[in-house]
Every structure is written in C-alpha cells, then in structure tokens.
Amino acid sequence: MAKEQKKEKESLNLFYSTQTVIREALTKLGYNDEMFELLKEPIRMLTVRIPVRMDDGSVKVFTGYRSQHNDAVGPTKGGVRFHPDVDEEEVKALSIWMSLKCGITNLPYGGGKGGIICDPRQMSMSELERLSRGYVRAISQIVGPTKDIPAPDVYTNSQIMAWMMDEYSRLREFDSPGFITGKPIVLGGSQGRETATAKGVTICIDEAVKKKGIELKGARVVIQGFGNAGSYLAKFLHDAGAKVIAVSDVYGGVYDPNGLDIDYLLDRRDSFGTFSKLFTNTITNKELLELDCDILVPAAISNQITAENAANIKASIVVEAANGPTTLEATKILTERGVLLVPDILASAGGVTVSYFEWVQNNQGYYWSEEEVHEKLANVMTRSFETIYQTAQTHQVDMRLAAYMVGIKKIAEASSFRGWV
Ligand SMILES: NC(=O)C1=CN([C@@H]2O[C@H](COP(=O)(O)OP(=O)(O)OC[C@H]3O[C@@H](n4cnc5c(N)ncnc54)[C@H](O)[C@@H]3O)[C@@H](O)[C@H]2O)C=CC1
Ligand SMILES: O=C(O)CCC(=O)C(=O)O
Structure with missing residues (x-):
C-alpha cells in the first residue's frame, strides 16, 4: 500500500487520529508520555x-x-x-x-x-x-x-x-432530572437546548467571517445534514441574511444557487432530519460537499471530508457542526490551501454548554429565560473561539491542534493535581 494511502486509511479511524492529535497537543504543552498514557x-x-x-x-x-x-x-x-x-x-x-x-x-x-x-x-x-x-x-x-x-x-x-x-x-x-439533559421543557429541560448546537455553530460562523473579512449577509452556505444541528443552523443563517444554497440528509440533497426556501424545508422534514425523498431533482452528498460556496458546514456524520475530496472543496470557511467530519489529512490539505477550518470540538460545543446550563438549573431548581441562556451561551462561545484562534496564531498551528491544546489543558492539570500522573 502506498504511504499516502496508508496514512489516509489510518486517519479514517477516529480513535487513532484523536490519539495522534492528543499526543501533539500534550507535547506542545510540555507534558510527558505518562500524561499521554493516561489521556489516550x-x-x-x-x-x-x-x-x-x-x-x-x-x-x-x-x-x-x-x-x-x-x-x-x-x-x-x-x-x-x-x-x-x-x-x-x-x-x-x-x-x-x-x-x-x-x-x-x-x-x-x-x-x-x-x-x-x-x-x-x-x-x-x-x-x-x-x-x-x-x-x-x-x-x-x-x-x-x-x-x-x-x-x-x-x-x-x-x-x-x-x-x-x-x-x-x-x-x-x-x-x-439532573440525570440527563436535552429533556422536554416540562420535565426540567432548558430553554434554548433544542437549538443550542446550531446557535453555537452560528456564533462560530459570525466570528470566522470576521476573521476572513467576509460579509455573512449574502454569503453562500452549504450544509450537510438537516437534523437538530443542521436544520436550525440553516434557519439562523437564513434569518441572518446568508444564502443557504444547499442542504442534505442521509439520502441526498437539494441545491438552488439562488437560495433555498428554508422555512418550507423545515416544515417538511421528519423527526430524523429527512426531507430529500420529497424531491425528484436531488444531488448526492458527495456533490454537495464540493459545491461552489463561501461557507461549508458538515452537520451529519464523520469522515466526510477526506484526502480524496479536500482539494475539491470550494468554501473558504469550513465549520464542523458534526463530530469528526474531516480527517487529519484533509485538515492539512484545507489548511495549506488557506481554508479557515473551525474544528468540531469548538464549533459544536454549544450543545454541551446549554446541557450544562440545564443540569445547573435542575440542581438548583430555578429556571432561566431563553434570553438568559442565549446570552450565557454567546459569552462562552465567543470567548472560546477567540482563545483558540489566538492560540493557533501564537503557536502557528491549525485551529484543530489549537483547540486540542486548549481543551486538554484543564484535564491534564486536574489529573496532575489529583496525583494521578
Ligand atoms: N444534537 C446535538 O446537540 C449535537 C450534535 N452534534 C453532532 O452533529 C451531527 C448531527 O447531529 P444531530 O443533528 O443531532 O443528528 P440528527 O439525528 O438530528 O440529524 C442527523 C442528520 O444527518 C443526516 N445523516 C445521517 N446519516 C448520514 C449520512 N450517512 N450521510 C449524510 N447525512 C446523514 C440525517 O439524515 C439527518 O439529516 C452529529 O455528528 C452529532 O454528533 C454535535 C454536538 C451536539
Ligand atoms: O449535550 C451534551 O451533553 C452532549 C452533546 C454531545 O453529545 C456532543 O457535543 O457531541
């Protein structure tokens, strides 16, 4: 097997590629092999x-x-x-x-x-x-x-x-109620949890366009996946004036260079985020990812942008709403091409952030308004984005490695204080 092929095959194993970046992040932070042994x-x-x-x-x-x-x-x-x-x-x-x-x-x-x-x-x-x-x-x-x-x-x-x-x-x-989050509101769910992942991604997109000097209004957006994350995201971006030109589900996608009617699609999708079977003129998920656009958001499953298609991605900003949609080789290719890639562990963190708010509310038995939740979420997401962006600049690394460095630090410190390593 050619060396490049072998590398790509390995990086499709999410566990293996995660360990690779964890090792790199810990090394950059000055931790030894024992910490890696614990956290791998x-x-x-x-x-x-x-x-x-x-x-x-x-x-x-x-x-x-x-x-x-x-x-x-x-x-x-x-x-x-x-x-x-x-x-x-x-x-x-x-x-x-x-x-x-x-x-x-x-x-x-x-x-x-x-x-x-x-x-x-x-x-x-x-x-x-x-x-x-x-x-x-x-x-x-x-x-x-x-x-x-x-x-x-x-x-x-x-x-x-x-x-x-x-x-x-x-x-x-x-x-x-504090056993689980994402519950219906009447059972102790939090205002804003249903849309939290999409809100968090929207905030990351707002920050990313500023860094790239692009106007969100009129920007062409492609979203893979139309479930919890993808569908609300399409709505938020559409309402903010962006042109959502393509969205997809597991079976395929719909594309209109003039912008899709998002409210219509939201109305038609089922509880599994599927809608495309209602249309005859569809495109494949592979075609969708390679469409000419400004912002691409994979919001479905892992391993979608790989060494095979990374060179064909036209977007200048890729924001990972899904977990693990881009392989490590593809990350490298996109970064070398100057694409701003906002990694999953940052972009999709809005969901767990509002889950935390839900758990806090359950524990205290006192519930917050939707505005309060949104304000707190926006503070967390903008601060997190800026910290990671600055870490990437300071260490001259891509946003994924920077995010791993920021993310792993607290666990490593806590493990160290507990005397585990
Ligand atoms: N729901 C949440 O709060 C969070 C979700 N995420 C991530 O976002 C991604 C989407 O999650 P949800 O929207 O919650 O799921 P969901 O179940 O609501 O929707 C999944 C969407 O992906 C599509 N899909 C499924 N398999 C596919 C395939 N093989 N190819 C293309 N599309 C496919 C489905 O048709 C549907 O439109 C996942 O990677 C998930 O881990 C990340 C953080 C939080
Ligand atoms: O809301 C949570 O606690 C977790 C959400 C989640 O599974 C994720 O961010 O991938």
Missing part, C-alpha cells in the same frame, strides 16, 4: 447487551456502549447515539472529544459518550421506548447526576431523553 484512552468503557421485545413478539438483542474518558475535572458528560454504524472505537473517540469540548468551554465535566447499534428509523415508538429504558437499566451502575450525564446525539431526541430520565428515576426511587 477512556478510563471506563462499558459494553452492554439489551434484549428488547419487538412488536411482533420476537426478542432482539441490541449492543450498546457507554464510554467515560476522564473524570478528573468532574462527572463525565455527553450524548447517546442510536445509529446502525455505531462502533466501539468511535464511541471512545467521541467521549474523548467531549472531554476536549468541556475543557474548551470551561465546564466542570470530563467527557462521556454512548451509543446503541440500531436503526431507529425502522423501529416503532414502543420498541424505541423499550430500547431506551433497557439501555438505562444496563448502564445504571456507572451513570447518574454526579457521575455521568447523558444527552441527545444522532437519531436521539427529547422524547428519548424523557424515557431515559423516567427509567432512571424509577430505578433510584426519586425524581432525577
């Missing part, structure tokens, strides 16, 4: 098998995971993904990224992440409820409001959070 793997990884009675009377056994990267700073925190492609290595990488996101935004958490190998689009609501409750029973020993606090991620939503919270509360025999 999650401290805890639980694999569970969940039997679920299906509607036809049969029993299906699902595999699920919960990974906890590091709890030196505080309890671990991060979403739960229901997707056919969930795998152990990816969940581990995702939990490490949660540690980094919490470090960047200065939240009192380490990172956690969970996932179940399933296709919720093929399951009924009652099957999904039994699966959600079964997962909580299976992981209940290692989670809880002061241990590890789950939240929504791909193909999970506030209804699933509600079932999980109810199951945990029943197990513990007291109401435990």
Whole structure:
C-alpha cells in the first residue's frame, strides 16, 4: 500500500487520529508520555447487551456502549447515539472529544459518550421506548447526576431523553432530572437546548467571517445534514441574511444557487432530519460537499471530508457542526490551501454548554429565560473561539491542534493535581 494511502486509511479511524492529535497537543504543552498514557484512552468503557421485545413478539438483542474518558475535572458528560454504524472505537473517540469540548468551554465535566447499534428509523415508538429504558437499566451502575450525564446525539431526541430520565428515576426511587439533559421543557429541560448546537455553530460562523473579512449577509452556505444541528443552523443563517444554497440528509440533497426556501424545508422534514425523498431533482452528498460556496458546514456524520475530496472543496470557511467530519489529512490539505477550518470540538460545543446550563438549573431548581441562556451561551462561545484562534496564531498551528491544546489543558492539570500522573 502506498504511504499516502496508508496514512489516509489510518486517519479514517477516529480513535487513532484523536490519539495522534492528543499526543501533539500534550507535547506542545510540555507534558510527558505518562500524561499521554493516561489521556489516550477512556478510563471506563462499558459494553452492554439489551434484549428488547419487538412488536411482533420476537426478542432482539441490541449492543450498546457507554464510554467515560476522564473524570478528573468532574462527572463525565455527553450524548447517546442510536445509529446502525455505531462502533466501539468511535464511541471512545467521541467521549474523548467531549472531554476536549468541556475543557474548551470551561465546564466542570470530563467527557462521556454512548451509543446503541440500531436503526431507529425502522423501529416503532414502543420498541424505541423499550430500547431506551433497557439501555438505562444496563448502564445504571456507572451513570447518574454526579457521575455521568447523558444527552441527545444522532437519531436521539427529547422524547428519548424523557424515557431515559423516567427509567432512571424509577430505578433510584426519586425524581432525577439532573440525570440527563436535552429533556422536554416540562420535565426540567432548558430553554434554548433544542437549538443550542446550531446557535453555537452560528456564533462560530459570525466570528470566522470576521476573521476572513467576509460579509455573512449574502454569503453562500452549504450544509450537510438537516437534523437538530443542521436544520436550525440553516434557519439562523437564513434569518441572518446568508444564502443557504444547499442542504442534505442521509439520502441526498437539494441545491438552488439562488437560495433555498428554508422555512418550507423545515416544515417538511421528519423527526430524523429527512426531507430529500420529497424531491425528484436531488444531488448526492458527495456533490454537495464540493459545491461552489463561501461557507461549508458538515452537520451529519464523520469522515466526510477526506484526502480524496479536500482539494475539491470550494468554501473558504469550513465549520464542523458534526463530530469528526474531516480527517487529519484533509485538515492539512484545507489548511495549506488557506481554508479557515473551525474544528468540531469548538464549533459544536454549544450543545454541551446549554446541557450544562440545564443540569445547573435542575440542581438548583430555578429556571432561566431563553434570553438568559442565549446570552450565557454567546459569552462562552465567543470567548472560546477567540482563545483558540489566538492560540493557533501564537503557536502557528491549525485551529484543530489549537483547540486540542486548549481543551486538554484543564484535564491534564486536574489529573496532575489529583496525583494521578
Ligand atoms: N444534537 C446535538 O446537540 C449535537 C450534535 N452534534 C453532532 O452533529 C451531527 C448531527 O447531529 P444531530 O443533528 O443531532 O443528528 P440528527 O439525528 O438530528 O440529524 C442527523 C442528520 O444527518 C443526516 N445523516 C445521517 N446519516 C448520514 C449520512 N450517512 N450521510 C449524510 N447525512 C446523514 C440525517 O439524515 C439527518 O439529516 C452529529 O455528528 C452529532 O454528533 C454535535 C454536538 C451536539
Ligand atoms: O449535550 C451534551 O451533553 C452532549 C452533546 C454531545 O453529545 C456532543 O457535543 O457531541
């Protein structure tokens, strides 16, 4: 295998590439190999098998995971993904990224992440409820409001959070809203959590266009993914005067160089962020990524911008709303071409930030207005963006490495103070 091909193959392994950047970040910060040994793997990884009675009377056994990267700073925190492609290595990488996101935004958490190998689009609501409750029973020993606090991620939503919270509360025999975030408002959810990831990405885009000297008004935007992150983002950018020219879901995308009718698409999408089957004239996700535009936002799944297509990306700003959409080789290619790449662990940190606000409100039993939440979120995101941008300038590194340096520092310091390393 040619050397370049081998490198690219390796970087598609999210866990391996995360470890590569962690090592680089720790070296830049002056930490030794022992710190890398501690932080390169999650401290805890639980694999569970969940039997679920299906509607036809049969029993299906699902595999699920919960990974906890590091709890030196505080309890671990991060979403739960229901997707056919969930795998152990990816969940581990995702939990490490949660540690980094919490470090960047200065939240009192380490990172956690969970996932179940399933296709919720093929399951009924009652099957999904039994699966959600079964997962909580299976992981209940290692989670809880002061241990590890789950939240929504791909193909999970506030209804699933509600079932999980109810199951945990029943197990513990007291109401435990602080066990999980992203809940419906009536069950202790926070104002602004539903749109928080997209708000955070919007704030990063606002900052990125300033750095690039581009006007957001009239800028052509392409968004891959039209779920929680992508759809609200399209709405916010459209309302801010940007021209959203293409959006997609798992099956394909729609494109109009004059700008799409975002309200119409929002109205038509289903709860899994799909809409494209309603259209006959569609483009592929591959074509969408390479469209001529100013700002590209991958907001779906990992490994979308690779060494294969990075040279064809036309956008001058790429903002990663999804976790892990760009490989390390692609990051290098984009950076060399002068593209401003705002990395996932910064751009998508709005979700966990408002999840933290939700947990704080649950713990204190006093709830904030949407304006209050937005103001606090905006402060965190603008400060985080600026810190990482300045770190990149000072150390002459790309924004991804800078974000890892900022994100890993707090966990390394906390681990050190605890005497672990
Ligand atoms: N929901 C949240 O609060 C946060 C989400 N994220 C990340 O944002 C990304 C999207 O998450 P959500 O919007 O919550 O998920 P979602 O489940 O609401 O929507 C996912 C979207 O991606 C599309 N999609 C799924 N598989 C695809 C594929 N193979 N190719 C192209 N499109 C595909 C779906 O059709 C849908 O439009 C994920 O990477 C997630 O980890 C990051 C931080 C927080
Ligand atoms: O809201 C949270 O706690 C976690 C969100 C999440 O899973 C992510 O940022 O990838």
